[in-house]
Amino acid sequence: MKNKKSLVWFRNNLRLADNEALYEASSNSEQLIMVYILDARHWQESPIKLRTSSDKKLTFLWDSIMALKKSVEAKGGSLLLKKGNTEEVIAELFDEYNFDAVYTTIESGVYEERELENVENYLIKKGVSTYTFAETTLYHPDDIPWPINKLPAVFTQFRKENEKQTPIRALINAPEDLSHAVGEKLTYKPHDFNISIDYPPEKSVLNFKGGEQEALNRLNYYFWETDLVQTYKKTRNGLLGGDYSAKFSPYLALGCISPRTIYFELKKYEKERKSNQSTYWIFFELAWRDYFHFIMKKHGNQLFSAQGIKEEGYEWSHSEKDFQKWSEGKTGVPFVDANMRELNETGFMSNRGRQNVASFLTHDLNIDWRWGAWYFERQLLDYDVASNWGNWAYVAGVGNDPRENRYFNILSQAKKYDPKGEYIKYWLPSLSGIEGFNAHKVGLLNGEIRETHKEIDAVFFEPMIDMKKWDY
Numbered sequence: 001m002k003n004k005k006s007l008v009w010f011r012n013n014l015r016l017a018d019n020e021a022l023y024e025a026s027s028n029s030e031q032l033i034m035v036y037i038l039d040a041r042h043w044q045e046s047p048i049k050l051r052t053s054s055d056k057k058l059t060f061l062w063d064s065i066m067a068l069k070k071s072v073e074a075k076g077g078s079l080l081l082k083k084g085n086t087e088e089v090i091a092e093l094f095d096e097y098n099f100d101a102v103y104t105t106i107e108s109g110v111y112e113e114r115e116l117e118n119v120e121n122y123l124i125k126k127g128v129s130t131y132t133f134a135e136t137t138l139y140h141p142d143d144i145p146w147p148i149n150k151l152p153a154v155f156t157q158f159r160k161e162n163e164k165q166t167p168i169r170a171l172i173n174a175p176e177d178l179s180h181a182v183g184e185k186l187t188y189k190p191h192d193f194n195i196s197i198d199y200p201p202e203k204s205v206l207n208f209k210g211g212e213q214e215a216l217n218r219l220n221y222y223f224w225e226t227d228l229v230q231t232y233k234k235t236r237n238g239l240l241g242g243d244y245s246a247k248f249s250p251y252l253a254l255g256c257i258s259p260r261t262i263y264f265e266l267k268k269y270e271k272e273r274k275s276n277q278s279t280y281w282i283f284f285e286l287a288w289r290d291y292f293h294f295i296m297k298k299h300g301n302q303l304f305s306a307q308g309i310k311e312e313g314y315e316w317s318h319s320e321k322d323f324q325k326w327s328e329g330k331t332g333v334p335f336v337d338a339n340m341r342e343l344n345e346t347g348f349m350s351n352r353g354r355q356n357v358a359s360f361l362t363h364d365l366n367i368d369w370r371w372g373a374w375y376f377e378r379q380l381l382d383y384d385v386a387s388n389w390g391n392w393a394y395v396a397g398v399g400n401d402p403r404e405n406r407y408f409n410i411l412s413q414a415k416k417y418d419p420k421g422e423y424i425k426y427w428l429p430s431l432s433g434i435e436g437f438n439a440h441k442v443g444l445l446n447g448e449i450r451e452t453h454k455e456i457d458a459v460f461f462e463p464m465i466d467m468k469k470w471d472y
């Protein structure tokens, strides 16, 4: 028997296709109320005394919600948008609509889990059933060959076992008709939700714009239009431009696209056009993403503690002054500063950049890795709780796979990935007059350069740390 009225509570699944919660709700209910809730937490201060989410991050989210609203309306339905404490908003919606079921997703992250738990507890008291769906990962959590507490501590084992035996579930079609999704078709303005629209500038690697169609366009571009996927393994450590990597991450973070959609498109591409190490590597990276999501489920709160999932504690520094220099891109180490300025100006940074700035913060400045993770949470368009906190813990040496030393020698990294200094000069134009790789080591050059190059930002003559320690 169908539910009379169901609430579809969208979380990080802002799409119509391959959306099990939506599909099930739509098929099993006479009427739907659909909602996205802009949780008040975005506007609260995180422990680093900054608002949790930047305007750029919220702009990407806003566009993704508006795109979803448009697609829902195109199928005859309507999507409500609310702002506030999620648990309270759901209670208000219940008072207003008196639904008998709720359909939503299971998200990674302790806050997200608690939020769902609180909502479920409230709904039980009201006699409302909650149906939850795990849609975040490529492998369904029920299909992996370990109970979550036995998840391998090393990624390679996770990947190999899954490759051998774990099926990837088939895609779920978008509902054909949503005219049973009732409610007023309102026009929403970002300003009314305390969102100041702030797009990445032209200089950004990509003109990131949220939404399901944008995600599909990017997929099509990277696979079919340009065949860039065929060279991904060679280019993925790049720093400049849109093409060196797939740039799927912001779309995956909000669920504008599902990892399964990418996977099945990849399989189709491999069958119809070409299969090589590079095409496989996209799958490999999606498996990493999955691994971080499962690691987060396994370790929960521990992954947000200073010692991470390690037994012994570290003596982290809490120097606000040093942290500020790092976050503003004013450490005097050009490779670190260029990456941080790119992040601040655009909301994106390459994977190579993320590893370097995270290593610099945690190993060179010895600052509490969680400060870096909170800062990234605020800035990144692609902020994803598991990928962010998992990668930070990993680089800081307090996460999974502790065998590897995650220290990055910044100058040797710069030599390898930006040998001519093109990347740093793009973000730090005051270094443009310095020939090639020398721009990376202004802090090591003799005083003469200060006289001949007055245009150079003084910060690069006095780096925060002694750059002599890095052989390159």
Ligand SMILES: Cc1cc2nc3c(=O)[nH]c(=O)nc-3n(C[C@H](O)[C@H](O)[C@H](O)COP(=O)(O)OP(=O)(O)OC[C@H]3O[C@@H](n4cnc5c(N)ncnc54)[C@H](O)[C@@H]3O)c2cc1C
Pocket: 236, 245, 246, 247, 248, 249, 250, 252, 253, 282, 285, 286, 288, 289, 292, 349, 350, 351, 352, 354, 355, 358, 376, 380, 382, 383, 384, 385, 387, 388, 389, 391, 392, 395
């Ligand atoms: C300190 C630190 C913080 C990070 N924070 C985030 C975050 O908040 N959100 C996020 O999505 N990624 C995060 N990453 C992982 C990675 O940097 C980004 O996923 C990647 O740079 C996104 O660009 P892309 O989509 O072009 O990636 P591509 O290289 O094209 O990879 C394809 C997809 O694989 C996945 N992927 C690739 N590398 C990783 C990785 N190391 N961990 C998890 N998934 C990966 C992503 O979903 C990505 O979209 C972080 C990495 C570090 C070192």
